Amino acid sequence: MMLKRFINFAIKIFTSLFPSEKPLLLTGKDSALKLASLLRLSGYRRPLLVTEKSLLELGLLDGVLGQLKNEGCDVSLFDGVVPNPTCDVVEAGISACKANDSDSVFVVGGGSAIDVAKVIAACRAMNVGVHAVVGLLKVKQPTLPLYVVPTTSGTGSEVTSTAVISDTKTHEKNFVVDPKLIPSVAALDPELIKSLPSHITAATGMDALTHAIEAYTSLNRFSDAERDAELAIQLLIKYLPVVCEDGNNIKAREWVAIASFLAGYAFNKSGLGYVHAISHQISALYNTPHGIANAVILTRVLRFNQGVCAHRLAKLETMLRVQKIAWLTASSSGWNYLPND
Ligand SMILES: [Fe+2]
CATH class of the missing domain: 1.20.1090.10 (Dehydroquinate synthase-like - alpha domain)
Incomplete structure (x- = not known):
């Protein structure tokens, strides 16, 4: 009982010292397009668009891609996200981010895509690989600005400070936990979830x-x-x-x-x-x-x-x-x- 109380007390202290913040939230029809405009208004020009190939093929990203381009952005695409993404997937995303000198990350997808985008944004800002940020509070500086459009309603990844990445060598789930992973802005656009x-x-x-x-x-x-x-x-x-x-x-x-x-x-x-x-x-x-x-x-x-x-x-x-x-x-x-x- 004493141990439980101590753990609860420690969690309270930790959460008070490292308070969670909420992303700025846009909701409603076309909020994903507004998010694209907001990225440009915030001064960013070269976003890395992270997504899953299947969403791209369904045409779910047409609106967002068009809006980013209309706003004058030089968009790079990384569509290599898969369910239960591995370290290799994230490393490929980091390479794409580096090759295009991306100044921000814009993600459209489910919990896996958002997790991948969080780790890319953190690793690219620190110029390190995935393993350097695995664990608790390993993100040592602010991530690249992260703009999120969830296409499922459940994981809550658009507001949490956690990302889960699988390791194919150890067959373990790697947790990256840091308040800096919380996205800057999220758009809950029902048009992108209705299918x-x-x-x-x-x-x-x-x-x-x-x-x-x-x-x-x-x-x-x-x-x-x-x-x-x-x-x-x-x-x-x-x-x-x-x-x-x-x-x-x-x-x-x-x-x-x-x-x-x-x-x-x-x-x-x-x-x-x-x-x-x-x-x-x-x-x-x-x-x-x-x-x-x-x-x-x-x-x-x-x-x-x-x-x-x-x-x-x-x-x-x-x-x-x-x-x-x-x-x-x-x-x-x-x-x-x-x-x-
Ligand atoms: Fe859950």
């Missing part, structure tokens, strides 16, 4: 909900993180089922993206818990998608934790009950969705 298939929307959304609930029930309390976690839970309970039913519902897409951002901020500050600790092991063994592993484990861990956070769980239940009344009301007025008990 996400329903099953991925559900899995990533459950990841966001787990972030929010684990932060909300954490013993490391910070008032702003608590407020954001609470709001994220309410938004996800209300809008996640809607976007799973209808991916083209732009308003609901936007709220889910905002909820994911808020949940990301909350867990970046208050930390995660046993759900993530267990689900990472399951995913490593069976390749289970992260959000699905979280969803399966969540209720079991909440039951296990009730002895230490009963008050929090009671508040959570009240929130869900109020939401259920809203669901019933919406259903009677034609909203065709009702959760199971």
Whole structure:
């Protein structure tokens, strides 16, 4: 018990000494284009555009690429991001950044792409390779300015100080953790998220909900993180089922993206818990998608934790009950969705 209290105290001190900051946030239709204009207005001209080849082929980057070029930017492209990116992928991105003398990094993609962009921006600023920044607080100077457009709503990577890179030699996940990795600006553009298939929307959304609930029930309390976690839970309970039913519902897409951002901020500050600790092991063994592993484990861990956070769980239940009344009301007025008990 004493050790636990000491660890919680140490985390509080660490978080107070190295406070998390939120990126400037743009939301809504065409916010990705505004982000491109903002990069140029901020005085940068040679961004490295980091993305996944599949997004490029789908034409998802046409608008952003066109806008950057219209603004007079000399854009270089790095489309080598893959799921569970390796050190080799990041090194290739660093080489592209160096070869083009890029002055900023603009990323469009999911959590993997954002993680790769964070490490490229850090390594290029320090002129070092990936291994020099692996670990805690290894980023010794400000990164290249980082502009982020997430195309999924779940990881919260657009607001966190962490990047995960796989090492093919040791078969381990390398964590880069430093507040300097937090992006400068993020744009939550629902038009770039609406094509996400329903099953991925559900899995990533459950990841966001787990972030929010684990932060909300954490013993490391910070008032702003608590407020954001609470709001994220309410938004996800209300809008996640809607976007799973209808991916083209732009308003609901936007709220889910905002909820994911808020949940990301909350867990970046208050930390995660046993759900993530267990689900990472399951995913490593069976390749289970992260959000699905979280969803399966969540209720079991909440039951296990009730002895230490009963008050929090009671508040959570009240929130869900109020939401259920809203669901019933919406259903009677034609909203065709009702959760199971
Ligand atoms: Fe997660």
